[in-house]
Amino acid sequence: MTRGDLRELYQEVIFDHNRRPRNFHEMPEADHVAEGHNPLCGDQLTVYLRVRDGRVEDASFLGHGCAISTASASLMTEAVKGQPVDDVEALFRDVHALLTEKDAPERDFGKLAALSGVKEFPVRVKCATLAWHTLHNALAGRGEQAKTE
Amino acid sequence: MSAVATRGREAATGEAARPGVAAHAADFPILARPVRGRRLVYLDNAATTQKPSSVIEAEARYYRESNANIHRGVHWLSQHSTDLYEESRERVRALLNAARSEEIVFTRGTTEAINLVANTWARTNLGAGDEILITTMEHHSNIVPWQLVCAQTGAVLRVAPIDDEGALDVDVFAALLGPRTKLVAIAHVSNALGTVNPVARLVELAHAAGAVVLVDGAQAVAHTVVDVQAIGCDFYAFSGHKLYGPTGIGALYGRHELLRAMPPWQGGGDMIHTVSFEGSTWAEVPQRFEAGTPNIAGVVGLSAAIDYLQSVGLERIAAHEHALLEYATEAARSIPGLRLIGTAPEKAGILSFTIDGIHPHDLGTILDTEGVAIRAGHHCTMPLMKRFGIPGTARASLALYNDESDVDALVAAIRRAQELFSGN
Numbered sequence: 001m002t003r004g005d006l007r008e009l010y011q012e013v014i015f016d017h018n019r020r021p022r023n024f025h026e027m028p029e030a031d032h033v034a035e036g037h038n039p040l041c042g043d044q045l046t047v048y049l050r051v052r053d054g055r056v057e058d059a060s061f062l063g064h065g066c067a068i069s070t071a072s073a074s075l076m077t078e079a080v081k082g083q084p085v086d087d088v089e090a091l092f093r094d095v096h097a098l099l100t101e102k103d104a105p106e107r108d109f110g111k112l113a114a115l116s117g118v119k120e121f122p123v124r125v126k127c128a129t130l131a132w133h134t135l136h137n138a139l140a141g142r143g144e145q146a147k148t149e
Numbered sequence: 150m151s152a153v154a155t156r157g158r159e160a161a162t163g164e165a166a167r168p169g170v171a172a173h174a175a176d177f178p179i180l181a182r183p184v185r186g187r188r189l190v191y192l193d194n195a196a197t198t199q200k201p202s203s204v205i206e207a208e209a210r211y212y213r214e215s216n217a218n219i220h221r222g223v224h225w226l227s228q229h230s231t232d233l234y235e236e237s238r239e240r241v242r243a244l245l246n247a248a249r250s251e252e253i254v255f256t257r258g259t260t261e262a263i264n265l266v267a268n269t270w271a272r273t274n275l276g277a278g279d280e281i282l283i284t285t286m287e288h289h290s291n292i293v294p295w296q297l298v299c300a301q302t303g304a305v306l307r308v309a310p311i312d313d314e315g316a317l318d319v320d321v322f323a324a325l326l327g328p329r330t331k332l333v334a335i336a337h338v339s340n341a342l343g344t345v346n347p348v349a350r351l352v353e354l355a356h357a358a359g360a361v362v363l364v365d366g367a368q369a370v371a372h373t374v375v376d377v378q379a380i381g382c383d384f385y386a387f388s389g390h391k392l393y394g395p396t397g398i399g400a401l402y403g404r405h406e407l408l409r410a411m412p413p414w415q416g417g418g419d420m421i422h423t424v425s426f427e428g429s430t431w432a433e434v435p436q437r438f439e440a441g442t443p444n445i446a447g448v449v450g451l452s453a454a455i456d457y458l459q460s461v462g463l464e465r466i467a468a469h470e471h472a473l474l475e476y477a478t479e480a481a482r483s484i485p486g487l488r489l490i491g492t493a494p495e496k497a498g499i500l501s502f503t504i505d506g507i508h509p510h511d512l513g514t515i516l517d518t519e520g521v522a523i524r525a526g527h528h529c530t531m532p533l534m535k536r537f538g539i540p541g542t543a544r545a546s547l548a549l550y551n552d553e554s555d556v557d558a559l560v561a562a563i564r565r566a567q568e569l570f571s572g573n
Contacts, residue, residue, distance in 0.1 A: 010569060019572070041157070041526060042511055042540025064540070066508035067570075121514055 009124075010067070011115035017071035022078050023060040030060075036134030036146035043069040043127055047077075047134045056088055057079050059135075062067035066127050068118060077110055085139060092136050099128050162207075168517050170469035171460055171552035180550060181517035187520025188557040195340050195368060195499055195546035196524050199391045202452070204394060207453035208446045215449075218442055220419060234445055238435075241400050243384060244455050246376040252408065254435040255443055259367040262386035262401035263334070265438060266292035266363055269411040270384075270403075271332060273572045274361075277303030279331045282360070284309040284317055284346075285536050286339040289529040290364045292365065295334060304331070311536070315342035316493035319350060326358035331355045333360045335377070337385075338368035341528040341544065342491030343474075343499030345373075352381040358421040361407070367391055371548070372497050377402050388449065389402050392561040393548075394454030398447030401438075408434040415440040470498040472549055475558045486565055498547030504563065507570050509543045515569065516543075519562040 027033075027048035037044045045063025049056055059077040063070070076095075080088045094105040098116050109116075118128045126148040133146040174180050176197045180189060191199060191327045211233070219234045234251075275281070281295045284310055299306050307330075317528035326333070333355040338345050348364055352509040355362045363384040369375055377385045383419040384407070388399040403411075413431055415418055417440035422430040431437045458466070468499040476501050481487055486505035504512055513525030526541040527534045534541055544561055 010511075015570065015572060018570075039531075042534075043510075066510040068511070121517075123512065125513060127510065 009121060011114045011117070013075070013111050013114035014067060014071040017074040018067035019124060022068050023073040024074065024083070025060050026062055027058060027060045032138040032141065034134050034138035034142065034146060036130045036137075036148070037129055038126055038147055038149045040149050041066070041127065043130055045069065045073055045134060046071070047131065049138050049140045051085060054086075055082065055084050057082070059129065068124055068127040068129050072115055072128045075115070076135060077133050079110070079112055080135070088135070089139065092132050095132050096129060099125055102135065167291050168548050170461065170465055174550035174552075178204070178205070179200055182518045183523070185518055188558070190521040192545040192547070192551065192555060193522045193524050194548035195544065196390070197396070198371060198393045198548050199550070200393055200395070203457050204453045205428055208395060208450040211428070211446045211449040216445070219445060230445060233452070234443070234448050237448045240455045241447045244370070244375070245402050246378055247298055247402050248378060249405060251434055252402055254403065254404050254408070254438045255448055256399050256401055257397055258388040258390070258399035259365060260384045260479060262399055263290055263363065263365065265401055265414055266384050266403070267298050268414045270361070270407060271295070271298045271436050272373065273412060274299060275302045275304040275331055278329060279304040280307050280327065280329045281305070281332045282307045282309060282325055282335065283334045284322070285311045286317070286342055286344060286530065286533050287334070287336055288340055288367070289364065289531070291334050291336060292532070292567070300313050313493040314493050315339065315344045317344070319347065319354070322351060323354045326354060327358065328400070330355070330358050330360045332363065334363045334365065336365045336368070338372070338497045340368050340499070341501055341530040341533055341542065342493065343470070343496040343501070344493040345495040345497055346489060348382065349380050349568055356381065368497060368499070372470055374463050389451040389454060392451070393457055395403065395447045396451035397444050398451050401563060405434070408438070413437055413440070416443045437455050461549060470547050473551060473553070473556065474498045475548070476553055477545065480556055480560050484560065486567065487563070488570045490537055490539070499544065500546070501542040501544045503539060503542055504567065507566055509541045512543045512563070512566050515566040516559070516562045517567065519558070521559055521562045523559070530558045
């Protein structure tokens, strides 16, 4: 393995979204909120959603953790804003498969593809999936905290 | 296999780490293997140490030439295997300078040793309102067993604080000792901070208050001479795998009169004197606490590890690691944005740190791709991390085979990570 493999995980997209996370704020008018916490590694975040007419009108997050978890959450909020809830759920399943399964699902992941490098570092997969499991819990109105470890 | 850069083993000058000791890296076969195409720079020794060929071979040779179940076997192999096992017990006695070999109980490791004391001595001697005193820097294995005891007996856990450098304030510790304090459990060396506690002094204070003392020696035995009689503690626990020995083996030292009064914990073969359906009687110590067939090969490997340690010389190792720690600390202080966690005046070869703007896990992953093995996270010391207000640290920990080129590689990898994160 060479520095190329590192580059595959820590692409510029990841650094950018870690340095300047998008939609990184609270949402007082949110109607779907959920928390995610991986206590063993220390990543913690809250996902805020405003859902209207079956569509995710707005998405934001707050939290602290490693670059992978922050970038994943940031990319997630950008990807789901304005999308129908069903499409968001489908995206959650596809992203989970992208990060954990050998063969990536057939779809254009756009910037989210930057996360796929985490497969070479299995210990870090839970960092990338935390925001998505939290999103899933938020949509389902589930009260319990999400964790991926 | 791609060429792996050789280690700079030319004689260092002046105050630098002694090259003689680190040359023993050649005894450790795993250190020659590349990781991710790079030279392995193994700096995770507080998690586990690597093994010299003599230890690996001792375990294999046991299975090739000596394997048989121990104690009360009629045939030659069984007697021979028993001799090896009991000789190892004597080796451990000598390593710790315990008064008698009956004071050495073989366990799976430090965690099991502490749980043994918790489930036998503590369960029968503590009652509601009694106090167990530990410190903020303890490893989960020296916290959780006591929490379980408190839940079972109604005893109360009290915690001695540390200062911002990671050192125990002995006066505050002393002030927490009282007539209700029955047990004190303290680390000899902190796995997360590297702090070396003044255990003999703390034992003296605890005994004056009438408390029994258990010392967690997991991070100490490979790096400094341990003399349990000089320390004066009642129990001392350590793990073989942190001592260049196999996993799955460790030992508890317990003062003879304490062990003799302790009820059994695990019941079964070997820890009994007689068994009948009307009732069973127990073996003498230490057998009373060694139920079932033990990890005999592990015991043999541990013995070989102690031999190895003594052939290199613990005092030489301690001096080497101390000089290397100074080199590493100075190098760390020259890295902008690096904050050392654990700067007590007395330290073992453990360097915990944070880097501004880089989460420990990200740092650990980047270092991994450079062949540098460190540990990142809370190091099984969640309360300690909370006290410092951080989710975790990156931790480099030294052993006899590390030298300055390892520290240089660590520093270069950290700088590489900083470049990547700053957008260069």
